Amino acid sequence: MANPTVQRRRLGNALKRAREAAGKTQDEAAAIIDAAASKISRFELGQSGVRLTDLAHLLDFYGVTGEEAESMRDLARAGRQRGRWSTYRDALPGWFRQYVDLESDASEIRWYQSEVVPGILQTGPYIRAILDGGPSEEIDRQVQVRLQRQSALDESDSTELSFVLSESAIRRTVGNAATMREQLAFLAELSRRPGVTIQVLPFSARSYVSSVSFPFVMLRFDHDAASDVIYVEDYTDASYLDRPSDVRVYTRLWDELKAAALGPVESRHLITTVADQFREESGS
Known part of the structure; x- marks a missing residue:
């Protein structure tokens, strides 16, 4: 539908x-x-x-x-029909419901994340560590929603998924060392899938874009530039930008971030290296 x-x-x-x-x-x-x-x-x-x-x-x-x-x-x-995520309305803030609908139908997703692993790429333990402190039933519901969103990763033959992650996102400890080791191993595995590209923007990047501290997502539908949406989120709200001038600015920023980031193979190597460091730390 x-x-x-x-x-x-x-x-x-x-x-x-x-x-x-x-x-x-x-x-x-x-x-x-x-x-x-x-x-x-x-x-x-x-x-x-x-x-x-x-x-x-x-x-x-x-x-x-x-x-x-x-x-x-x-x-x-x-x-005027009900969206496929309507059954999860109680688990999603109002400002985020539109995003998950858009995400699930996008033909191309470009995602820059500065401090944590993007929600659509998170493992269950990583999600629980981020949400730690909330009611258990609410956390269970949130985990269910985020893992359900990962269906896009299994349909990557029809959806192009590109991610640029700051090196902070793969080094910052969320949960414990075992949680991070599992999360990074999952990222490395995902990066080998067709239609999924994961790049890391290293601390050593010699570009002003290395200081970009806010995450954003670019969504495209049927590769129609006229329908592009830029999603920018803060702690309690989000903005949906679709004016051509905004789309052009974020497209240029995305291109600069990709150019400054390590290539996909180099990024996988760095992710694996950091995962090994967490493995040594966790003693497993």
Whole structure:
């Protein structure tokens, strides 16, 4: 089943292009459906579903007909369905639910992480160590969600997955030495899978990008640059950036991070070396 969140974003992009091509403003479009301009903005950002009656009025106002109109109606129907992650709503903060929907349908994921291993790559013990201190049932639910998200790794023939990790992420002890040894061994194994690329940005990188301290994720759908989304997260909230100017800035930053990082083979060697150091520390 197509992801409702992704379908809403696609419809939003299509509606925005149609409105601009028709030379109409959001205020003018809002008047057609007797709503505030903010509602048109939410439609175009993919933040809410569009009723077929509202869509019909907008398409007529924009002069959209034929196959293009029918395609938008199909997107509107799909966008009003429940997402595949709806059963995990209690385990996901509201600002993160949209991300997991987008992640599960992305055709390409580019992820930079500065301090810890990316959530989608974490082992169960590593997850539990990060979440240590919370209610046990809540932790169990969080572990279940994160491990479920790893299904993308098993479908890497259809999803391109690229990661750049700061050397801090593989050296910082989360849990204990045994936890880190298992986590790094898992990363090394993943790096050998087709469609998965893991690179490490070493402390010795001679580039200003080596000081980038914030993580971000770039999501692409069917390799359509117009639908690219940049996800930037802080402690209690997240931003979803899709303006072309933002996408260009983060694409350039991503290219610079990859260029400054070790190659995939060198990165695997470093990950394995650090895993061996943790093995010696844990005495196993």
